[in-house]
Amino acid sequence: MIRTSFAFQTDNILHGTAFGQETLVRIGFMNPTPTPKPIPMELESTSPYGVSWDKKRTVKMVATSWLSKYWVIWLVIAFIVFETTSQPALAAMFACVKVGWDDFSLARWLFRIDPHRRGAVLRSAVFVAWGFGKIALTATLVMAATIVVMDMLRWAGQPWLQLIRALWGALVALGIGLTISGLVTLYAVLWAWLLGQKLYVGKAVSLAREGNYWPPVETEARWSLFERGGNRVSWLLALTWLLTLGFGGAYLQTKFVQQFPNRILVRQKASPWILALAGGTILGYFYLGRKVIATRPEECWALPDWVDSLHPLDGDPDRMDDNSLEVDTYLEGNQMPSKAKAYPPSLS
Incomplete structure (x- = not known):
């Protein structure tokens, strides 16, 4: 079973591990207006497999062309x-x-x-x-x-x-x-x-x-x-x-x-x-x-269910308190097993 953990913070920076690689991903929200092709989001990663999510359930991933x-x-x-x-x-x-x-x-x-x-x-x-x-x-x-x-x-x-x-x-x-x-x-x-x-x-x-x-x-x-x-x-x-x-x-x-x-x-x-x-x-x-x-x-390819449950909240990113959102979901089938404690990014 694959276990993936993330920690979301209000400064729009995601620290965690994805696919066994250390990642640093910048999170942002996109314009909800439908577009024919997903708009690239600002992303930083220490591995070729950086991931980020937007409100339209679209994951961005960096992969080098060979x-x-x-x-x-x-x-x-x-x-x-x-x-x-x-x-x-x-x-x-x-x-x-x-x-x-x-x-x-x-x-x-x-x-x-x-x-x-x-x-x-x-x-x-x-x-x-x-x-x-x-x-x-x-x-x-x-x-x-x-x-x-x-x-x-x-x-x-x-x-x-x-x-x-x-x-x-x-x-x-x-x-x-x-x-x-x-x-x-x-x-x-x-x-x-x-x-x-x-x-x-x-x-x-x-x-x-x-x-x-x-x-x-x-x-x-x-x-x-x-x-x-x-x-x-x-x-x-x-x-x-x-x-x-x-x-x-x-x-x-x-x-x-x-x-x-x-x-x-x-x-x-x-x-x-x-x-x-x-x-x-x-x-x-x-x-x-x-x-x-x-x-x-x-x-064939869908995001984990817990991504939809992350909502903008106010809170101190340096400490876990009542404003944090804790998700502990083990998904079956096509969904990736995951466990997340989240401070979702703010819209402001």
């Missing part, structure tokens, strides 16, 4: 590998992997920042699954483009066989991306269902990272057949269902081929089982989706 230098290193390594090996297959694989790199970095950032440790692993895992899903999609596009170029070169009488290696590289990236994406999604969804957690993959997390604030807030509300409130976990569930149906159907087909040599008889015996597999899995994934897919980011 993505840019890794992009440069990645491009340099990709160029060196291609120049030294002259392998189109490696070039195709690098092109596919680079597309999912930003989602992998978001998963790492979310795992480090999310204070709800029980759900941090699962919510960062779905970003990993989304990154591998994008790798598989990019590999499919690379394969289609390679086949078109090969056909054009063949009709023009130009050498085209060397592009087969690029096709194999994209095929390997496709297989790895689909397999890992499906397995990680299934792992995250099942554990989220068992633990009562919600999952979210969307633009709100990347905007929170770029804007240096926490938690992620809803940026737009939209509803479609495949996307609930901008959440792409439903796409991952659809991909996992297709993989389950494909692997399950192939297994049933192989099993019946071994028992019945006649192809017509195999189809007659295997078809009801494949239809039952398709119907059962789609109902199961639909049920899981209703349980674990968050309609907005606030369902």
Whole structure:
């Protein structure tokens, strides 16, 4: 269990520990007028994880950006590998992997920042699954483009066989991306269902990272057949269902081929089982989706309840007296266990 303690004072300075780090945070109240994006607050911290709260239940967190230098290193390594090996297959694989790199970095950032440790692993895992899903999609596009170029070169009488290696590289990236994406999604969804957690993959997390604030807030509300409130976990569930149906159907087909040599008889015996597999899995994934897919980011990341109970009070910040507000709350589920003795900041 994580225990976090804070001491609020009327001089708007917060001293305490957060996530095992010593922090010094300046507290202030924001204009209650709704704004599309949280306004940055004045904040000081001795660690990269400083936190502060406002009246709109928005937490601000300082986190250093580390993505840019890794992009440069990645491009340099990709160029060196291609120049030294002259392998189109490696070039195709690098092109596919680079597309999912930003989602992998978001998963790492979310795992480090999310204070709800029980759900941090699962919510960062779905970003990993989304990154591998994008790798598989990019590999499919690379394969289609390679086949078109090969056909054009063949009709023009130009050498085209060397592009087969690029096709194999994209095929390997496709297989790895689909397999890992499906397995990680299934792992995250099942554990989220068992633990009562919600999952979210969307633009709100990347905007929170770029804007240096926490938690992620809803940026737009939209509803479609495949996307609930901008959440792409439903796409991952659809991909996992297709993989389950494909692997399950192939297994049933192989099993019946071994028992019945006649192809017509195999189809007659295997078809009801494949239809039952398709119907059962789609109902199961639909049920899981209703349980674990968050309609907005606030369902995954919320402030502790005791933040709402802090009100402006008059009192001496140097001593604890009747004007102090004592909160001793141990929260379950998505809420962070906490204990606070507070002198809330004054509005004056």
